[in-house]
Amino acid sequence: MAAIETDDLRKRYGDLRALKGVSLEVDEGEFFGLLGPNGAGKTTFINILVGLVRKSGGEARVFGYDVEDDYEEARDAIGLAPQEFNVDRFFPIEEVLVHKAGYHGVPKDVAKERAEEALRTVGIYDKRDTRFHWLSGGMKRRFMLARAMVTEPDLLILDEPTAGVDVQLRHDLWDIIKRMNEEGTTVLLTTHYIEEAERLCDRVAILDEGEVVEVSTPDELMGRGKDTVRVKLSKDIEEPPATLDGDYETRVEDGELVVETRNAGGTLAEVLRELDRAGHEVVDIEMSRTSLEEIFVDMTRSHEDVTRTQTTGDGQGDGA
Amino acid sequence: MSLTDGFGAGARFLPIGFRTLMRREILRYVRRPRNTFLPPLITNVLYFSVFGVILGERVGEIQGVSYILFLLPGLVVLGAISNSFENASFSIFHGRWNEYIQATTTSPISYTQMVLAYVVSSALRGVLIGVLIALVGAVFTPVTVEHPLYLIAFMAVITTLFAGFGVIGGLWARDFDYLTVMNQFILRPLVFFGGVFYSLEILPPLWTYVSLLNPMVYMVNGVRYGFLGAETVDVGPNSALVVLTVAAVVVVLIDIALFRRGYGLTE
Structure with a gap:
């Protein structure tokens, strides 16, 4: 069964077409990367899966569950580490994790054990009684991963999980994520760091201007360089x-x-x-x-050129 | 067992997600007594001192009871509904503003359970504040409860109704000013003109009829009936209770529909 399956997924914000018919399939247990420049539609794609954005058209399913019709089942399978820090500031971080696990139906005593384990895994157990606001930038990133893990999700969605962190922390986070994937968790990762995709992902999709430009393994992409x-x-x-x-x-x-x-x-x-x-x-x-980064830049640039040519062509057609 | 730990034995039959969200919501205000309990405590000590004791002695009796006793049910309603409304609207809006509500809205808790958790926890805050105000009143005058079941029913319904309105307010607000506007310019005037401080009998006939269009009149009236056993407006407690219950159910259903649509929560 596919962990994620989208068919002609579309999203409009007024005149802006953020997703123009994205069809993707991520296999269960796969480490899948979503690459693309800013504004490509990566976060919109993720947000549709978790219910933060309502799709304008098409289909999206998580482990076979429609993200809108069967939202409870779909969301139960997902652990999300979003790009922005969106953490409850009223409670110490351990309690935030206990709440998050509870929302997923985990009993309080088990949730507490899981919260402790998640904080130990990401290396901030000593800070368990601290509020998120008082953590350093690196610790905040670690916490975001802990919150995504605490529900023991079948699908881990990471939106730029290592943005702005130092090299050591990036490698630490990679190790944790990689381990989870090896233990069977499907991972969907969006990143700007091509090296990250190259090192971690089984397959990557390149998204540009709301369209899938390419789906391939990093090695296949490298072969094109x-x-x-x-x-x-x-x-x-x-x-x-x-x-x-x-x-x-x-x-x-x-x-x-x-x-x-x-x-x-x-x-x-x-x-x-x-x-x-x-x-x-x-x-x-x-x-x-040629680095994957150069290939990526080259592919998105050529796609931009094609899109621009088509738009110009359409415009001329309309004018005639 | 603490107030928020288990919600009693029956809570075991409630879904864990719902219970967790409700516990989170209750803990948020219980752990901040200076924000939650102190302001209404001080405000109502002032109300009872100034209006009840100092002015009340000059006013004399209204509907056969001292003015301070007449005042008490209205102040209970004022405190209860303000707190129910503020709690729900603040909690949801603050969560939206800082985006941490997404931890809830991306969870598998059903929309109905999400709404009920916000509404019930906010209504509970309203009831707690109502009890606190009654206790403050008891310091100033002997308080009687003539119809406890009606009092409980009215308190439950009106706090639920205003917690439900608070959810709508929290989803609708675009910044913190919206919350202030809703509370200061809509809620408080309606309550103040709802017969908290005076009996409608003293108004000219035209203003009595106008006042009867204000739903707060029936809430204050119902709670006053529970405390004092007498009504200011002769509508009968049962009819008022039915109408208010229907209103509360409708508002909660609207809340659920808004959550389902993602109003204020998505995009």
């Missing part, structure tokens, strides 16, 4: 040697040969051989791989 090999020769050259005519692109930058290829390993040997034959002496080689 190119490797760049910069070859410094003993003497600067002005043009790539004519014998370099394989399945790769060449150019000269600052007197150095630059080769772009999908397979640097295979190409490099061929290029070096041809350069040797042409009498060039290789002084230095530098290889770099």
